[in-house]
Amino acid sequence: MNSWKKRFLILLLVSLFIVSVVAGCGSSNNSKEATSNDETNNQPAATDNETVDTDETSDSNGEVITLDFLMCWNGASSQFPEDMESSTIAQELAKKTGVMLNVETITTNETEKLNTIFAAGDVPDIVNAPYWSTLPGGEGAAIKKAATEGLILELDPYIDKFPNVKRMMTEGISQSYKEYDVEHPDYGGKHYVIPQQTPRTDADVTHWAYNVWVRQDILEELGVEPESINTSEKLYELMKKIQAGNFVDINGKPVIVSGTWHNGWNYHDFLRSFSRGTVSNWRVIDGELTHWIMDPLEDQKVLFMRKLISEGLFDPEAYTQTDTVAKEKIATGRVAVLNAHYPHLRDFMRQTLYKTNPEMKYVPVGPFLNAEGQVYSAKESRGRTGSPVLFLGKDCKDPEKALGFIDYINSDEGLLLVTYGIEGVHHTIVDGKPQLTEEWQDIKLNDPTRFVNEGLVFASNFIGADPRPSMWPEEEDPDYERAKEVTPLEFYDGINANFVARDYPNREIYEENTAALDYGKEFQRATFAETDEEALQILNEFRQKLLDAGLDDYIKYMQEECPKIENIVY
Amino acid sequence: MTKVAGYKKSIGDRIFNFVNYTLLTLLGISTLYPFIYALVLSFNDGHDALKGGVYFWPRVFTLDNYSRAFENPNILGAFKISIARTVLSIILSVFLTALLAYAISKKGLPGRRFFIFFFYFTMLFSGGLIPRYILYRNLGLTNNFWIYVLPGLYSFYNAIVIKTYFDGIPDSLSEAAEIDGCSELQIFFRIMLPLSMPVLATISLFVGVGNWNDWFTGEYFVTKKELIPAATLLNKLLSEASFESSAGADGFQNINEALQMRRNVTPESLRMTFLIIITVPILCVYPFLQKYFVKGVMIGSIKE
Numbered sequence: 001m002n003s004w005k006k007r008f009l010i011l012l013l014v015s016l017f018i019v020s021v022v023a024g025c026g027s028s029n030n031s032k033e034a035t036s037n038d039e040t041n042n043q044p045a046a047t048d049n050e051t052v053d054t055d056e057t058s059d060s061n062g063e064v065i066t067l068d069f070l071m072c073w074n075g076a077s078s079q080f081p082e083d084m085e086s087s088t089i090a091q092e093l094a095k096k097t098g099v100m101l102n103v104e105t106i107t108t109n110e111t112e113k114l115n116t117i118f119a120a121g122d123v124p125d126i127v128n129a130p131y132w133s134t135l136p137g138g139e140g141a142a143i144k145k146a147a148t149e150g151l152i153l154e155l156d157p158y159i160d161k162f163p164n165v166k167r168m169m170t171e172g173i174s175q176s177y178k179e180y181d182v183e184h185p186d187y188g189g190k191h192y193v194i195p196q197q198t199p200r201t202d203a204d205v206t207h208w209a210y211n212v213w214v215r216q217d218i219l220e221e222l223g224v225e226p227e228s229i230n231t232s233e234k235l236y237e238l239m240k241k242i243q244a245g246n247f248v249d250i251n252g253k254p255v256i257v258s259g260t261w262h263n264g265w266n267y268h269d270f271l272r273s274f275s276r277g278t279v280s281n282w283r284v285i286d287g288e289l290t291h292w293i294m295d296p297l298e299d300q301k302v303l304f305m306r307k308l309i310s311e312g313l314f315d316p317e318a319y320t321q322t323d324t325v326a327k328e329k330i331a332t333g334r335v336a337v338l339n340a341h342y343p344h345l346r347d348f349m350r351q352t353l354y355k356t357n358p359e360m361k362y363v364p365v366g367p368f369l370n371a372e373g374q375v376y377s378a379k380e381s382r383g384r385t386g387s388p389v390l391f392l393g394k395d396c397k398d399p400e401k402a403l404g405f406i407d408y409i410n411s412d413e414g415l416l417l418v419t420y421g422i423e424g425v426h427h428t429i430v431d432g433k434p435q436l437t438e439e440w441q442d443i444k445l446n447d448p449t450r451f452v453n454e455g456l457v458f459a460s461n462f463i464g465a466d467p468r469p470s471m472w473p474e475e476e477d478p479d480y481e482r483a484k485e486v487t488p489l490e491f492y493d494g495i496n497a498n499f500v501a502r503d504y505p506n507r508e509i510y511e512e513n514t515a516a517l518d519y520g521k522e523f524q525r526a527t528f529a530e531t532d533e534e535a536l537q538i539l540n541e542f543r544q545k546l547l548d549a550g551l552d553d554y555i556k557y558m559q560e561e562c563p564k565i566e567n568i569v570y
Numbered sequence: 571m572t573k574v575a576g577y578k579k580s581i582g583d584r585i586f587n588f589v590n591y592t593l594l595t596l597l598g599i600s601t602l603y604p605f606i607y608a609l610v611l612s613f614n615d616g617h618d619a620l621k622g623g624v625y626f627w628p629r630v631f632t633l634d635n636y637s638r639a640f641e642n643p644n645i646l647g648a649f650k651i652s653i654a655r656t657v658l659s660i661i662l663s664v665f666l667t668a669l670l671a672y673a674i675s676k677k678g679l680p681g682r683r684f685f686i687f688f689f690y691f692t693m694l695f696s697g698g699l700i701p702r703y704i705l706y707r708n709l710g711l712t713n714n715f716w717i718y719v720l721p722g723l724y725s726f727y728n729a730i731v732i733k734t735y736f737d738g739i740p741d742s743l744s745e746a747a748e749i750d751g752c753s754e755l756q757i758f759f760r761i762m763l764p765l766s767m768p769v770l771a772t773i774s775l776f777v778g779v780g781n782w783n784d785w786f787t788g789e790y791f792v793t794k795k796e797l798i799p800a801a802t803l804l805n806k807l808l809s810e811a812s813f814e815s816s817a818g819a820d821g822f823q824n825i826n827e828a829l830q831m832r833r834n835v836t837p838e839s840l841r842m843t844f845l846i847i848i849t850v851p852i853l854c855v856y857p858f859l860q861k862y863f864v865k866g867v868m869i870g871s872i873k874e
Contacts, residue, residue, distance in 0.1 A: 075813030077806060082643060104793045107802075107809035112699065116790070119700040120707055251623065324620075324838050331620040351617050449641075 064094045067402055069101045071461060072113055072129035072139075073388070077105035079461065081453040088425075089455025092417060099405040101126075103458075111139050118146040123393030126402050128461050131193060132386035134181045135502065143391065144184055147192040153392040153399055155191045162403045164410035165194060168464030172198030174381035175567075176499040181386070193389040194406065196464040202491055203470035205380060208341035209483035211364035212269050214238070215336050218247050218255075219363065226486075229365035232273035232304060235337070238365075239313040242336045249334035250357055258308065258337035259315035261330070261344075262323040264524070267305070267314070269339040272368040272376045274301045279379045280497040282558060282570050289559045289570075291551060293519070293543055297371055299536055305527040306535045319524045327352075333360040342483040364486040377490040381569075385496070390462065409462045418459030419468060426456065433472055494567035497558065504557050506550060513549035517542070605849075608842040612636070616839035635843040638835050639807060644795055648803040655718035655799060656781040663723050663777045664770055670724065671732035672758050689726040703791065712791045718781065718799065728773045735769040736762060771859045779852055804844040811837040 071080065080103050081087035094100045106113050110130055117123050123146070134140040146152050159166045173182060173195050182195060199205045212235065219226060222241050229235050239257045247255045260267050274297045276283060281292050292298070308314035315335070317325070329335050331352040345362060353360055368376040392402055408414045420427035420434040427434045436444065444451045451457065501507070522542045529535035562568050579587075606626070611619055615630035623629070639645065673679055674686055697705070703712070711717040743765075744757045752760065763770070788802030798806075 073813075075809035075811075078810035078813060105806075106789075107806045108789055116700055116703050120704050122707070250621070327620050327838075328622040331617070332622070352620055355617075 064098050064100050065398055065401060066100045066102050067126055067397060067405070068104065068124035070104045070106075070113075070117070070124040070127045070129075072106060072110050072127055074107055074110060076461075077107075079452065080105065080458045081455055083453075084455075087453060087455035087458075089418060089421060089459065091455075092422065093405065093408070093414075093455075093459070096414075096417075097401065097405040097408045099401050111137075111142060114139055114142040114146075118142060118149075118151055121151065123151055123395070125393055125396040125398075126390060126406075127393065128196065128388055128390050131181065131195070131389040134184050136508075140181060140386075143193065143389070144186060147391075148186050151394050152192045153394050153396055155194070155392070155403070158399060158403050159191065161400070162407035164407045165403055168194050168196065168198070168406075168410060172200055172204075172383055172465040173387070174383035174385045174496075175494065176381065176496045177383065177385040177387075179495075180499045180502060182389075193391050194464065195384070195387045196390050196462065197388050197460075198384045198464045198466065199469070200465045200467040201470060202382070204466055204468070205489070205491075206469070207378065207484050207489040208343065209364075209480065209487055210266065210269060210339065210341045210378060211483055211487050212272075212366065212368075213338055213340065213345060213362035214365050215247075215255075215333060216361045216363045217359045218242060218245070218336055219365075221245065221247075226363050226365045227367075230367060230369055232271060232368070235270060235365070236304070236308070236313070239308070239337060240311075243311075243313060247336060249332040250353070250360070251332055253332070253334060255334055255336040256315045256329065257313045259326075259329060259335040260318040260338060261326045261340065262321060264319040264520075266339045267318065270308070271301045271304060272366075272370060274298075274304065275370045275376060276372055277370050277374055277377070277379070278570050279381070279492060280570050281501065282497040282562070284570055289555070289562060291546075291555055291558075293546055293551075294555075299539060302523060302526045302535050302539050303532055305523075306529060306532065309527050316528075333357060338362070342480050346477075346479070364483050366486045367488070375488065377488045379490050379492060381496065382491045382493050387464075388461070390464075406462050409459050410464065414459075415463070415468060415471075418463075419456070419472070421454070421456055426454075492569050494569040495565055497562055497568055497570050500561055500565060500568065501554075501558060503561070504554055506553065510550045510554055514546060517545055517549075608845050611839055612843040612846045614839065616836035619839055620836060635835050635839050636847075638811075638840060639804065639843055639847060642803065642807065644798070644803060645800070647796055648798055648800040651715070651718075651797060652782060652799040652801065655715070656778050658719050659722060659781045660774050660778050662719065663725070663728075664774050666723055667725065667728045667773065668732050668763065668766070668770065669758070671729045671736055672762055674729070675733045675736040676754075689724070689729065693726050699790065706791055713794050713797065715797060717791050718784075718787055721787075722777075722781070725777075728776060732766065732769050732773060735766055739765055775856075775859055778855070782852060783848060801848060804848065808837060808840055808844060811835065811840045 071077070081090065084090045084101050084103060090100065104124065114129060117127075129143060130139040131143060132138055132140055134144045143152070155165075155169075159169065169182065169191060170178075177195075182193060183189075183191065212229075214226070214229075222238075222245060224238060224241070229238055242255065242257050249255055258270065276295070276297065278292075283290055283292055283295050285295060305314070309316060315321075315329075327348070330338065330348070333353050349362065366376070370376045390406060392399055396402055409418055416423075416434060420436060421440070423429065423434075425437075426440050427436050429435070440451070440456075443454075444456075504510070519542060522538055526535040526538040529538060562570075610624060610626065610628055612635050613631055613633070614624050614628040615632045616635065618624075618630040670689070674682060674689075676682070679685070696702075706712050706717060706721070711720065739762065743761055747757050747761055783801055784799070785801035785805045788798040789805065792798055792802075
């Protein structure tokens, strides 16, 4: 090659080399840049001050815009039509609201996805994401930070026009959740998130019916009535009888007396008699407020589980087994006594054990009595604490249309459309209640993909203060009703003490000092101890570690602050 | 067992051979069996498999697990994307990496140590996910097919492997070519590359398998359905199955149970099926490259 050609080539390659090195520097004019605490960015475009009567269900003016929607839940893509444009319900919604969605779903960690979109400034028009709490480390914290940095649209200029959206922000959420998370003090009185998947009334709350379940055929053979097992001690005696009874699973293998699902979920229900019926990490014992770890009942829990394990009444693999291993045991009826909530047990067993061995049906035992002598109940705050939320990106193409879309779905007309479809096509009205036609009932059961693609599922992800469970109750399931009776649902009002604990001035230091401590693992280690003394020693060592980390001071703070709150709930 | 003329195997040799072959056979089975197990489970009814006891053949044969994968309307497109990115990446990456390796193998290259350190540094540190996302977005690579090819073109580890191989080729060959009037490029194409087939086959397989199995890029940097590769799509189907198996997650409508029951598939059976789907194409290619691996088994070892 001529030397000048060679030199030209060298210069060209070196230039390319340098360009590739500096390519990442600087910013693009086309990118949405993250801003920080710039109030002007929170101001919406000029708004229309006319109030709109949203009881009128007028069609949009024909103009349909496409809004980018991020469903920030790992694996939730199965709830959305493959192609929104072809979905009948999505098209109807577009006619009514002028909005068509371009849906993005994820199969990765939600917090990571949120951090990525916020850092890059690429926040979609509408996002549905978890918002369990705004404590550091989770999705809620990422959303709160983004809101305070101006990446999320402030909703106050708009919500008066959309009463259904406004209702979602005020109803169906607990007082604690509202004050400490939805209207976090850092928001300065402004509103950014719309809680979703919340109930409208107590009757709309899902009662999961967690229970202790025993194989019915075993109980019948032993002549034990489920209602007679009302304490942990009586459960222990039942387990001893099962152990002596030589019961087997469907393959003829001896049963494991008691066990759990993956990773020990949920052995705590075996310990119901050692519960005080509290709902927070704080207890009043002999008139004095203290942390749950200092409760003497914790000693009894450890000793009870140790007894079960040392006498071969509890599956030693339960704490660490994978989902696959756990299901292999349970699907064959190998675990005589287990815990679960009713829907989980029902859905799994219907597809496995109950198909071939209906006589091995599991029934709930109880009701149990707790340490206070009261019936053990599932406690729920009135209104949900922690929920999915919807929020709009700062650069949402059309906030009014986006909110109008959500508002319409939550109207009476919208709820009917997105749940039961179009009258005469997907459903008919029978005795004043909508009912899917036979054709669509069959499709729902046998071709659920088509049901989803029609659009009869996805819009549930925009509903809050949901009245549907009580408005359109589903067919009663006697087993579910029985499970609900055995473990009743009880509502409480007031401020949960855990929220008061958030304001402890040294909370972050305390959490940093205790970050490496894992009570679950210590508890499990204690239950495998050789003797009771050794088990209690492990428990007391853990207590000491918390005290060394500053638990005493934490308790003193709570003892001072909690009495100041009138409706504090422990 | 071949007999060397004039050499009779002693009893000790025979015993050793017997034990040796037995152990190696057991090792082979323990390596092969997990794959066989995955294959068997992929053809077994998902809920039946939960009961355990399936070892060497399906107890309840079904093609439902494969149907679930292939009924997705995007699956063929996803495979096309996977094939395209794998082929392009192999060709471009291997060529450019070999070019880099040749350059840094030349002891007379000005600034050689600087260049080696410059590329080596990239092996030690990474900017992290978010800076990468911002960089790709600014370069227009997000939602673009070239996200699968361009960022992965250079791997310094691969360059070192090729450079080590080049170091083993006698200098006299390139000197002779230089005397005959060849330029560096001509030496590279006519002497170095033809003699380096084993290492190029090895690197091609590294690059190919890496691209074929990569689901991460499609998940984080691409949102257009028509652009996601097979590994990302199969991962998405697996996540959907796990989501569907969590009862009550969809609240009022409870479609999850119906979605699960439409076929007897479970996340576990789907996981095995996807493993087979994603591995079989690589298994089909491997025999064609095997001879090069045999030759290339000493790559990176000490050269005399």
